[in-house]
Amino acid sequence: MKRALTFAASFATLAFALPVGAQDLTITGVTVATGDGSEPVENGAVILQGGKVVYAGSAENMPAAPQSTTIDGEGRWVTPGLFATVTNLGLWDVGAVSESNDIRAGSSPFSAALDVAPVINPASQHILIHRAAGITRAAVVGSASGSIFAGQGAIIDLGSDANAVTKPRAFQVVELGEGGARLSGGSRTSAQALFRNALLEADEFERGGTIRSTGGGGSSQQGDDIGIDSRLARTSRDRASDVLLTRFDAAALVPVARGEQPLYVMVERAADIRSALALKKEFPRLDMVLVGASEGWLVSAEIAASGVPVIADGLDDLPQGFDQLASTQSNIGRMVKAGVKVAINASAMENPRNLNQYAGNLVALTRIPGADGLSWGQAFAAISSVPAEISGMGGKAGVLAPGANGDLVVWDGDPLEVGSTPVRVYIDGIEQPLENHQSRLRDRYRELDESTLPEAYDW
Amino acid sequence: MKTKLQTIAAGALGIALAACSTTGTAEAESASASQATTDTPFPSTYAPYPGAPTALVGATIYDGKGGRIDNGTVFFSGGKVVSIGGPDTPVPADIAVFDGTGKFVTPGIIDIHSHLGDYPTPSVDAHSDGNEATSPTTPEVWAEHSVWPQDPGFARALANGGVTSLQVLPGSANLMGGRSATLKNVPSRTVQGMKFPGAPYGFKMACGENPKRVYGNRGRMPSTRMGNFAVNRQTWLDAKAYDGKKRDLAKETLKGVLDGEILVHNHCYRADEMALVMDMAKEMGYKVSAFHHAVEAYKIGDLLRENDVCSAIWADWYGFKMEAYDGILENAAYLQREDACVVIHSDDANGIQRLNQEAAKAQAAGARVGIDISDAQVIRWITLNPAKAMGIDAMTGSLEPGKMADVVLWNGDPLSVYSRPEKVWVDGALLFDAMDRKRRPVSDFELGQPGEGDVK
Numbered sequence: 001m002k003r004a005l006t007f008a009a010s011f012a013t014l015a016f017a018l019p020v021g022a023q024d025l026t027i028t029g030v031t032v033a034t035g036d037g038s039e040p041v042e043n044g045a046v047i048l049q050g051g052k053v054v055y056a057g058s059a060e061n062m063p064a065a066p067q068s069t070t071i072d073g074e075g076r077w078v079t080p081g082l083f084a085t086v087t088n089l090g091l092w093d094v095g096a097v098s099e100s101n102d103i104r105a106g107s108s109p110f111s112a113a114l115d116v117a118p119v120i121n122p123a124s125q126h127i128l129i130h131r132a133a134g135i136t137r138a139a140v141v142g143s144a145s146g147s148i149f150a151g152q153g154a155i156i157d158l159g160s161d162a163n164a165v166t167k168p169r170a171f172q173v174v175e176l177g178e179g180g181a182r183l184s185g186g187s188r189t190s191a192q193a194l195f196r197n198a199l200l201e202a203d204e205f206e207r208g209g210t211i212r213s214t215g216g217g218g219s220s221q222q223g224d225d226i227g228i229d230s231r232l233a234r235t236s237r238d239r240a241s242d243v244l245l246t247r248f249d250a251a252a253l254v255p256v257a258r259g260e261q262p263l264y265v266m267v268e269r270a271a272d273i274r275s276a277l278a279l280k281k282e283f284p285r286l287d288m289v290l291v292g293a294s295e296g297w298l299v300s301a302e303i304a305a306s307g308v309p310v311i312a313d314g315l316d317d318l319p320q321g322f323d324q325l326a327s328t329q330s331n332i333g334r335m336v337k338a339g340v341k342v343a344i345n346a347s348a349m350e351n352p353r354n355l356n357q358y359a360g361n362l363v364a365l366t367r368i369p370g371a372d373g374l375s376w377g378q379a380f381a382a383i384s385s386v387p388a389e390i391s392g393m394g395g396k397a398g399v400l401a402p403g404a405n406g407d408l409v410v411w412d413g414d415p416l417e418v419g420s421t422p423v424r425v426y427i428d429g430i431e432q433p434l435e436n437h438q439s440r441l442r443d444r445y446r447e448l449d450e451s452t453l454p455e456a457y458d459w
Numbered sequence: 460m461k462t463k464l465q466t467i468a469a470g471a472l473g474i475a476l477a478a479c480s481t482t483g484t485a486e487a488e489s490a491s492a493s494q495a496t497t498d499t500p501f502p503s504t505y506a507p508y509p510g511a512p513t514a515l516v517g518a519t520i521y522d523g524k525g526g527r528i529d530n531g532t533v534f535f536s537g538g539k540v541v542s543i544g545g546p547d548t549p550v551p552a553d554i555a556v557f558d559g560t561g562k563f564v565t566p567g568i569i570d571i572h573s574h575l576g577d578y579p580t581p582s583v584d585a586h587s588d589g590n591e592a593t594s595p596t597t598p599e600v601w602a603e604h605s606v607w608p609q610d611p612g613f614a615r616a617l618a619n620g621g622v623t624s625l626q627v628l629p630g631s632a633n634l635m636g637g638r639s640a641t642l643k644n645v646p647s648r649t650v651q652g653m654k655f656p657g658a659p660y661g662f663k664m665a666c667g668e669n670p671k672r673v674y675g676n677r678g679r680m681p682s683t684r685m686g687n688f689a690v691n692r693q694t695w696l697d698a699k700a701y702d703g704k705k706r707d708l709a710k711e712t713l714k715g716v717l718d719g720e721i722l723v724h725n726h727c728y729r730a731d732e733m734a735l736v737m738d739m740a741k742e743m744g745y746k747v748s749a750f751h752h753a754v755e756a757y758k759i760g761d762l763l764r765e766n767d768v769c770s771a772i773w774a775d776w777y778g779f780k781m782e783a784y785d786g787i788l789e790n791a792a793y794l795q796r797e798d799a800c801v802v803i804h805s806d807d808a809n810g811i812q813r814l815n816q817e818a819a820k821a822q823a824a825g826a827r828v829g830i831d832i833s834d835a836q837v838i839r840w841i842t843l844n845p846a847k848a849m850g851i852d853a854m855t856g857s858l859e860p861g862k863m864a865d866v867v868l869w870n871g872d873p874l875s876v877y878s879r880p881e882k883v884w885v886d887g888a889l890l891f892d893a894m895d896r897k898r899r900p901v902s903d904f905e906l907g908q909p910g911e912g913d914v915k
Binding site for chain 2: 093094095096097125126129270295298315316317318319320321322324325326327328329330350351353354357360361363364365367368369370371412416417418419420421437438441442445446448455
């Protein structure tokens with residue numbers, strides 16, 4: 001499966017000059033993977049017009065493409081741009097240089113209200129480097145640090161322009177399980193109480209009144225069991241002075257409580273996943289997404305029945321904590337087999353540009369007896385169309401289908417193979433520069449000849 | 460694809476290996492290396508597990524030292540490689556023969572930089588045994604005293620990574636972190652049962668940001684890079700003056716380094732800083748065996764070659780700290796271009812499971828800038844080169860007659876993401892078999908837990 005990597009002249013690196021707008025473009029002579037879960041098509045073609053995909057598939061069925069620049073792909077691969085979900089792209093420069101790092105805010109008075117949209121830096125090297133790695137869209141959010149709520153994430157594109165944010169405040173993140181326990185005072189029980197309270201306060205805030213019932217909820221007593229006190233779940237008692245959330249945080253959780261903003265719930269253990277899914281019964285409007293879910297395979301049928309999608313760690317197979325004892329690389333394969341919609345979590349790898357490597361590893365599992373992997377098409381979908389769908393961009397990103405954004409990558413080989421790399425990247429039909437700090441260092445140190453001038457003059 | 464498997468009684472394994480050895484130097488060097496450990500108070504009790512005489516035929520073989528044999532044969536017996544060659548290589552009748560058609564064979568993978576056992580999973584505070592971060596120099600500590608042999612990470616490295624040997628290093632909080640432990644990757648009740656027999660000790664040093672941050676934050680020296688060097692140099696000078704009359708564990712280790720019996724593994728990212736360390740080593744009379752995390756090694760490939768220092772690197776880690784800001788994908792290829800020694804390392808309980816893939820990424824980055832490095836040479840980055848830097852290359856790291864039969868049979872090209880180890884032998888004993896669920900070690904910790912014995 002490993003392909004020789006060569007550079008053909010027609011795909012030589014572009015100079016710094018950029019096309020100013022979307023090109024109408026036809027690419028033929030390529031293997032096309034549309035990202036929708038189907039297998040790649042050899043002798044394929046793709047047509048972009050007006051920044052959108054017009055056609056992607058077999059060259060035989062290709063419609064005529066008027067007035068379009070045509071490129072012969074010379075056997076390369078074309079895919080939709082990769083969609084990296086749960087990243088911190090654009091929020092930091094150097095991890096250990098705290099001044100440059102906006103991922104955590106442990107001393108902030110705010111939590112759910114934190115909103116990354118205004119602070120994402122589209123010129124961040126991480127955005128440039130990951131664009132060159134074929135990632136065209138990403139979900140960006142900080143980490144929970146001062147509270148169980150991490151704040152509101154944004155959907156961005158990685159295009160070379162000033163406007164990174166496609167969709168601000170696209171989702172909220174809460175940590176339950178072990179992480180939530182640590183952040184909420186020391187136990188999962190505290191995290192659960194904080195979470196319930198927060199949603200009720202948001203509900204109350206929305207209605208501009210004191211905390212009281214919205215009807216329903218509570219629970220009844222069965223036999224000798226003592227049910228949850230209805231005043232804990234829904235109360236009509238006036239406890240306005242009892243609020244824990246700041247006004248901003250309560251306001252930020254209103255769309256979560258109303259189900260208008262997806263809530264990403266970070267959990268790993270099977271029992272914690274069940275508890276999270278149970279919250280859907282208590283708060284039926286929640287638009288929930290599970291993140292992590294290392295033990296998801298143990299409860300895959302329940303997750304599937306709930307309809308909740310999962311952004312799962314791709315290759316975790318160690319008992320990193322006591323909430324991940326059953327971790328296995330087969331986790332995603334088993335959940336997909338059970339009917340769960342699963343995307344690969346970019347935050348569970350050294351950096352998001354390893355997404356395709358992780359997906360390729362899931363294909364490798366199909367050859368190991370007892371393991372559960374993914375087909376090539378499924379694996380590629382888990383880093384393209386599925387994360388896009390979870391992010392509310394279904395049909396627009398992560399897929400080459402008529403009407404989708406013209407986010408397109410031409411690869412020098414099978415994109416799931418280690419070492420394959422993009423030779424051209426388009427976002428909204430606009431060809432993107434692939435230079436960055438790393439590529440400049442690469443070029444400067446192409447040889448170590450300092451006989452005439454120091455390396456500092458080689459730029 | 461096992462075509463024939465006949466078990467042979469243990470007593471019938473007596474194939475005279477000494478006579479088969481064609482290297483001659485292997486045993487002499489291993490004797491010399493073992494001298495550094497003859498006085499160890501914690502001697503290795505590792506002994507190879509029983510293995511049947513085995514031949515792998517028809518596979519593509521990378522021998523670990525840069526050679527490739529198509530349709531090759533490897534025959535091992537008594538824990539040692541007996542012969543390696545083309546399809547005509549003679550193989551005794553009535554032994555286990557595996558058809559390797561379409562598959563690949565490499566030496567066991569070696570990770571020069573691991574913290575398995577010292578930072579085991581579950582990663583709870585009670586398991587945090589990798590940094591004796593109470594003094595900027597702790598040459599007196601030995602990583603083997605922290606290794607928890609029940610770390611489930613060992614089995615994952617074996618099953619998914621084909622790792623048969625590894626070096627467990629103290630962490631990088633200190634300028635001098637202590638002695639390393641070189642282990643065979645076999646399940647064992649004790650660390651002594653994993654200790655690589657005859658392996659020299661390594662000595663972990665760290666330059667740059669970590670020591671100055673850890674101790675600077677406590678208001679003590681070193682708080683700067685110049686402080687790092689000052690503390691290092693004075694410590695070396697004091698060690699040189701040590702007369703050995705009163706035992707001093709720290710100085711015994713430093714003396715071992717100065718005598719060339721203990722190999723220095725120096726965590727160091729920046730090119731300029733590596734150059735300073737090499738000068739310090741010359742001043743004090745020791746040698747750096749390898750720079751680890753050498754993210755900027757590509758800037759000084761010539762210097763590293765001239766000083767015969769290996770660079771142990773990741774394929775693509777970058778940016779997580781200031782001294783990692785200039786990490787580039789072409790690091791390994793640029794070092795290879797200068798004919799400097801490249802080692803791909805993990806420093807990570809997950810990464811150790813995919814050293815083959817990391818090497819392939821680095822190879823591909825080189826190919827894109829016109830530096831073509833053969834697959835066989837790339838395999839050397841994760842076999843013989845780390846063995847050399849760890850001082851065990853006379854015993855393992857390549858498939859040569861007389862060497863340990865540390866062997867991986869891959870179900871496809873090991874430089875492809877789609878391939879996995881199918882079988883792994885350590886000293887000729889089959890300790891992992893993807894086709895046999897019982898040939899999959901389960902640590903004490905995992906017994907009775909969810910997921911016990913899963914393929915992981």
